[in-house]
Amino acid sequence: MDAVAAGEGAPLTALYLARLAQEAGIPPGVLNVVTGCGAEAGAALPAHPGIRKMTFTGSPPTGTAVMEACARNLTPLQLELGGKSPQIVLLDADLTKAVPAIVRSIVMNSGQVCAAGSRVLVHSSLHDRLVSEVADAFRVVRVGLWDQSVDMGPLINARQEKRVLDYLAIGREEGAEVVVGGGKLTGEPYDGGYFVAPTLFDRVTPGMRITQEEIFGPVLSVLTYEDEEEAVAIANGTRYGLTATLWTQDVGRAVRLARRVQAGQVAVNTLGDGGPAGAIGAPFGGYKHSGFGRSMGPDYLEDWTQVKTVVINAA
Template identity: 65%
Template structure:
């Protein structure tokens, strides 16, 4: 591991929102009068403050969304699409600011141009393609058809690891379908969502269509699904919080989709192209410091190439540069102290349960890293499938290598966790790729790519098992925010002459 650091750099931007949230088109404080510090994970310096809202603030946001809904619902779909395209153009114009803002609050190095503009354009193209169908009837004097209509006021809660793309994935399809939305971003990283909402207003999306309420999950976040006026929910986060969200929705019979994380296997067969696989798998676990739901955290490798894979992974992981967001590095800090302690505790658990620590395993050395939430890229070998580091989502740059003897065992180990979000297969053989793609229990399977569907445009994203249910990002993403109405139309009898 190479460590790179220097003094903190902060880029000021007109998009940075401080001390307020968006309700009904107005930038307002919370009725509680309290705020939450948004902290730079590289040095714990306060970047901004946002309101610490509660159920009363959520109530105001829902009322604003209710007020905006009739006009937004009745606006023709092509006009909604034009507003979303304008929003996407403004996002693209501010790409550099949005990238630096998210980098600062999440702690990640720059990924290049953010994806949100293209996400919104993809969604905008679907807005006026929402269609019903004609239905057969028993009489020539009647017509049968279906209509797809928005739910009304809908809600969303998103995590901190990729707040900009998460915001676009939830808000974009929901409002394209004609709904109005109340969104609660994570308290650790709310600035990029607030900036995107600011650009939505500038694009002409009416006041109240998008409302962003900031605060803690147990206060503002919990109040959204608990309210019966919310007619559909979207949530991305941990299984524990997902269960709580689902329980609240169940009380109100509110439909929802859940994306709840993963423990993604990288299944490496003897004929794999290791020159391609090794750097890709390293990137797949160190991208965003491993704080990616699709991160390939388990290498399930055939025993015949096990030693070579471990040696080459260790060498590659030692090359990963670590430092603050504004440096030309590959990996930044973890998001906060709680996550820092969590990842370090899992490393200790791995050692205690008998896994062999190959590289990493601690904090970077040096006084300049004392205040940041940095951790070394970490590789464990000789991991058995039942160990906690092989079963539980760590959400950090910790990679476990599990040797297997044949294809059947590889599939059994890959599927032998509670999660089923993403899986990858590394092989040159098309037969092996087909068999493994069918056998793996995951919502996305990538062949010779480290994170699911990789570069596929419009690939539906979501999981099996405890990774949740429902899909985002696909061609049906706008349809998923609509409900179906069947219309039976009986014509008047033809008068007899």
């Protein structure tokens, strides 16, 4: 039985996919979409003995619960559990390319992306210039409704809006400095939705909660480092390890750092959402608490098959 549980907050994509499958001639029952809340519809899938392979995208606590349910039926599982992706800006970085990409990575889908580059690590001597340019770019981000020509829309629901606003308050309490944004947008058309301003935090340290925890909103934190060793330590200093981006014109340094950064995907001088440079077919998945296993690519398709050995003595 092949089934997909649609996210309780965003089921339309899965439903539309099922409709396209039906229009393409895939027989009824081959692809099934189950909608409902996670505690009911979602929890039923890993608990069902007829499910022989599971993949889950969500938070580490929910991923743990799914894994426990799968263990009871010895169901193989692939997990993608979010990230706190670093963007390491080295001294020789081309900021004309880096700044627009850094901003796009955190405002895309209002920051509600597992691979969002939510931490910028910049050399201390380049800090002031980078913060100034990112702040200027944040100020001109167009925020609005889905049918408008904008760069960023609203958060998905009131619960997520409260979560993001709570983190903005936590960041201030921890001593981080709000450079741009920092609150809910008001007035038309914002009063009818869950709009939070793109927010840039400066003077952030590695131990702060806004550095360690996935906010899942348009919130970017800037941290400084003095040398390559410190940059790697900060980049690897969270429980996550999904994606990372390196900004440098030194290919040798990029390769050296890419080997040391604990992330399933490392992009150099480009965005790494959906696989390095958005490469079609590139495996996507995480290290550490970002989960295990890979999606996309031929290896992923093979992972949904099972090897069978048949030995025949034809004598």
